[in-house]
Amino acid sequence: MGSLLKPASFLAAVLAAMSAAGHATAADWEADLDGRLVSVNGPLPIIDGGLGNTRFGADQSGLHLGRARFAITQNLGEVWSLSLDASSWGDHDKIPVGLTEGYLLWRPYPRAGYRLRVKTGAFYAPVSLENRASGWESPYTLSYSAIDSWLAQEVRTIGAEAQIDWLGRHSGHDFDIGLTGAVFGWNDSAGAAIATGGFTVTDRQSVLWGRVGKPGVQPVRAAEPFREMDARAGVYGGLEARYLDRLVLRFLHYDNRADPTAVDFVSHTVAWDTTFNSAGLRFDGDRGWTGIFQWMSGTTHISPHGADERWPFRARYVLLSKRFGNHTVSARFDWFAVDGFRDDGEDDGWQTGHASTAAYIFQPNARWKFALEWVHVVSTSYNREEFGQGDAIDSQTQVQLAVRYALGSKSLSE
Amino acid sequence: MDQVNRTFEPDLLVIPVHSEVTFPNSDTVSHQIYSFSPAKRFQLPLYRGKPYPPTRFDQVGLVTLGCNIHDEMLAYVFVTDAPFFGRTAADGTWSAEVPNGRYRVSIWHPRAREEDKDLRSEVTITNADETLTLHLVRPLKAAPPEGRPHSWDRY
Numbered sequence: 001m002g003s004l005l006k007p008a009s010f011l012a013a014v015l016a017a018m019s020a021a022g023h024a025t026a027a028d029w030e031a032d033l034d035g036r037l038v039s040v041n042g043p044l045p046i047i048d049g050g051l052g053n054t055r056f057g058a059d060q061s062g063l064h065l066g067r068a069r070f071a072i073t074q075n076l077g078e079v080w081s082l083s084l085d086a087s088s089w090g091d092h093d094k095i096p097v098g099l100t101e102g103y104l105l106w107r108p109y110p111r112a113g114y115r116l117r118v119k120t121g122a123f124y125a126p127v128s129l130e131n132r133a134s135g136w137e138s139p140y141t142l143s144y145s146a147i148d149s150w151l152a153q154e155v156r157t158i159g160a161e162a163q164i165d166w167l168g169r170h171s172g173h174d175f176d177i178g179l180t181g182a183v184f185g186w187n188d189s190a191g192a193a194i195a196t197g198g199f200t201v202t203d204r205q206s207v208l209w210g211r212v213g214k215p216g217v218q219p220v221r222a223a224e225p226f227r228e229m230d231a232r233a234g235v236y237g238g239l240e241a242r243y244l245d246r247l248v249l250r251f252l253h254y255d256n257r258a259d260p261t262a263v264d265f266v267s268h269t270v271a272w273d274t275t276f277n278s279a280g281l282r283f284d285g286d287r288g289w290t291g292i293f294q295w296m297s298g299t300t301h302i303s304p305h306g307a308d309e310r311w312p313f314r315a316r317y318v319l320l321s322k323r324f325g326n327h328t329v330s331a332r333f334d335w336f337a338v339d340g341f342r343d344d345g346e347d348d349g350w351q352t353g354h355a356s357t358a359a360y361i362f363q364p365n366a367r368w369k370f371a372l373e374w375v376h377v378v379s380t381s382y383n384r385e386e387f388g389q390g391d392a393i394d395s396q397t398q399v400q401l402a403v404r405y406a407l408g409s410k411s412l413s414e
Numbered sequence: 415m416d417q418v419n420r421t422f423e424p425d426l427l428v429i430p431v432h433s434e435v436t437f438p439n440s441d442t443v444s445h446q447i448y449s450f451s452p453a454k455r456f457q458l459p460l461y462r463g464k465p466y467p468p469t470r471f472d473q474v475g476l477v478t479l480g481c482n483i484h485d486e487m488l489a490y491v492f493v494t495d496a497p498f499f500g501r502t503a504a505d506g507t508w509s510a511e512v513p514n515g516r517y518r519v520s521i522w523h524p525r526a527r528e529e530d531k532d533l534r535s536e537v538t539i540t541n542a543d544e545t546l547t548l549h550l551v552r553p554l555k556a557a558p559p560e561g562r563p564h565s566w567d568r569y
Contacts, residue, residue, distance in 0.1 A: 028443055039513045075444060078459050079482075109448050109457050110484055122567065139566050169488060170450070170480045174555060245486055249422045284559040321559065363563075409442050 027074040030134060030408035034066030042377075043389055046153075046197045047091050047204060049214030051384045053353065053377040054398040055143065055202035063217040065090030066142075066402050067203075069135055079108045087137060089204055092214065094222075098207025100136065101156075113171045114164060114327065122158045122208050126180055126238055127151060127252050129282040129292050130319060140290070140330035141359040142319075142373040142400055145317040147278065147296045147334075153204070153212050154193050154225040155254075159184030159233070169245070180238040180252075182240045188258040191272030191300030192223040195311040196383060198351030199336035201375055212310025219349070219383045229271040230259035230334075232401040248282045258277040260303035276277075288323030308343035311350075326364050332357040340382065353379025415480075415489060417445050420564040421491030422479060424501075426524065434468035444536045446482040453477050453493055470503055476522070485556065486567060514539050519546055527552040 044050025044058040056064065071085040085101040103121025128148045130138045136152070138144055161182035168175040193212040196219040206212060206225060213220030238252035255275040262271035264310075276298025283291045297314040314337055321330035333356055340349035359373040375380060378395045385392040416423045417439045427435060439445045439462050448457040458466055458501025460483075471477065471493045481487040498517075520534040525554040528550060537546040 075460055078446075107482060109446075110450055110480070112450055115482070126569070132569050134565055134568045136569060139563065167480065167485075170478050172476075172478070176485070244556050246556055255419075278551060284562060286559065288559075288561065325561075 010161075026038070026409070027072050027411045029070070029072040030406060031071075032067065032135070032404055032406045033067045034402055034404040036064045036066040037401040038062060038064055038398065039400075040396070040398040042394065042398070043384065044199060045202070045204075046193065046213055046220055047093070049217030049220070051197055051381055051387070052390045053198070053200050053221075053355070053379050053396050054375055055200075055204050056398055056400075057396065061402065064242045066400075066404070067135070067265070071135060073159050079106060081105045081107070087205065087207060088136070089207075091204070093207065093210045095207050095210045098210055100205045100207055102208070110165075110167055110170070113167050115167060117159075117165070118165045119161045119163075120159075122156055123161070124151065125155065125157050125161075125236055125252060125254060126163075126240065127181065127278045127280070127294075127296075128249060129248060129250060129280040129294055134387070137203070139361070140292075140319060140321045140328060141204050141332060141357050141361075142371050142402055143201045143357060143375050143398075145294060145318065145319070145332060145334050146201055146315045146336040146355060147294050149200045149204075150194055152313075153200070153206050154187075154190040154223070156187060156206075156208065156226065157182050157236075158186040158226065159182045159206070169242075174241040178240040180236075180240070182236050182255075183233045184235075185233055186226045187234055187256045188229040188262070188271040189223060189225045189227045189269060190256055191311070192225065192269075193220055193275035194313055194338060195272070195300050195302075195340070195349055195355070196220045196223070198338050198349075198379070198381055198383070199313070199315055199334075200351065201334060201355045201377055224267075224269065227264070227269065227271075227274050229264055229269075230262040232257050232259060247283050248280075250278075250280045252278045254278070254298070260301045263304045270302050270304040272300045272302055274298065288328075290319075290321045290323075292319040292321075293317070309348065310339065311338050311340050313338040326362060328359075328361040328363075330357075330359045330361075347382065349383050351379060351381045353377060353381075367406055369402070369404040369406070371400070371404075373400045373402070374398075375400075415491070416440050417447075417481075417487070419489060420484050422487060425489045426492065426501060427490070428492045428494060428499050428501050429471060430471070430529070431474050431492075431493050432472055432501070434470045435491060436464065436468045438464035444483065445487070447479055448482055449477050449479050451475065451477045454491070455567070456483075471497075484567075488558075488562070492522060512539055514541075519548070521548055523550070523554065525555040525557060526550055527555060 040056045042057045043052035045052045070086045073083045075081045088097040101123045103123045106118045133139045163180040165178040211222040215222040234256035236254040240250045258271040258273040260273040278296040280294035295316040299312045301310040317334040319332040337352040355377040361371045363369045375398045419445045444460045446460045454477045477491040479489045499512040516538045
């Protein structure tokens, strides 16, 4: 509960301070309730201790909570704002309601075409090009790509990020260019779930200090991505270029700089030294067309008690979407692979696979959203056979019908 | 110049120098308007509704407006000392009643690729109806995609 109480009391203090200042504009807030009707075949999902590749699995066909969410952004004076995004996913996380993001943003006015932004708190690194809607959701599909599903599961910046933008389009040019750098902690376990469970195609975002997997159930067990184990800060640096608000290019190099020999003797967890490069391109064309390509390649590495094991991983996807007024039709194809190399020469924990996703989304107004999505994943997993969770080669199909109702000043203005 | 659905409405104003413009915000979200253009540097702290007095433009030139919260918002105030000026209609036409004489005509378009010097011409008015037609040789730069929900750029 500690992680819930702290932001809540902080928010109360901030709101009190704002009403005292008398200069505030009211907070922008949003509350969403997303219900799902699911039909699925395949192994149990990772959150329940399985090695399935989708959010739901095994006998979980039926009605589910997709997401219950409350988000608020409060401006603090002129150039500061506080954003909190809390969600519940209706499953068996140790934190039933938690924050997916919570940060303070400092955004001074541009000067001579340049603008600085500094975020402090917990937030997503600028990688995803599909998850561009509020709540880090995709306007194209319900389930995220393998790359973004992994980020949702294990990667969050808990620290500070600075971005300097050159606002070229506001100075008579065709380009905007941004440089980003961040320093962070509490992500020394990022990599555990991808090494043991592999890539997934899901929309389940871990809440801060939440858990992936189920305690005691091999191989993922209870991975806790948001741990600081070695007092060494992680870093990332990135570049973004925009052309006429139509084409976006992003590159990011991430390194959590975890000490791979670090071991927490109380929880018996080890630090996962994870680095990756990611690149992406998004094009918004005429007549509602959008095309997105994202690529990621990285490695996670542990070296406890003199052992040495590393899992290089890579994934990419292409997405094509077309909007017809309030209707959006999208298709995405993901490829992903995790290799596993032990120092004794054995393979361990590798996974390869691909996923096809097709989705139709109807958003008649700001309040209602209806979505129908089909996901088909074909994967080969060493661990699925090793841990008696099914055949190494497996295919899995998940169909979801989602109904979301949104309230609040943010949703009304969209 | 209003702000409606996270766009400036209209997205271009042509005004005579020393005139004033109000920037009301009709959205339910707050905006924070700025310009760092040499012809007029100013900012309107976070607001909704119409809390500020009009902004005065005392220097000729192009003023590019943005919102510090919503980077996709972009608009222009073209401040001119020309005796006759205006914004063309959707079909690209503009007309004015002017005394007979010789006139310099210049046009500007935010998405034109031509140099300013190529968008100038001269016309002599001697009778009631004189028409000057200027053709852009190069295609316009791409406009922002239409109909894209503004909620799509949170990240």
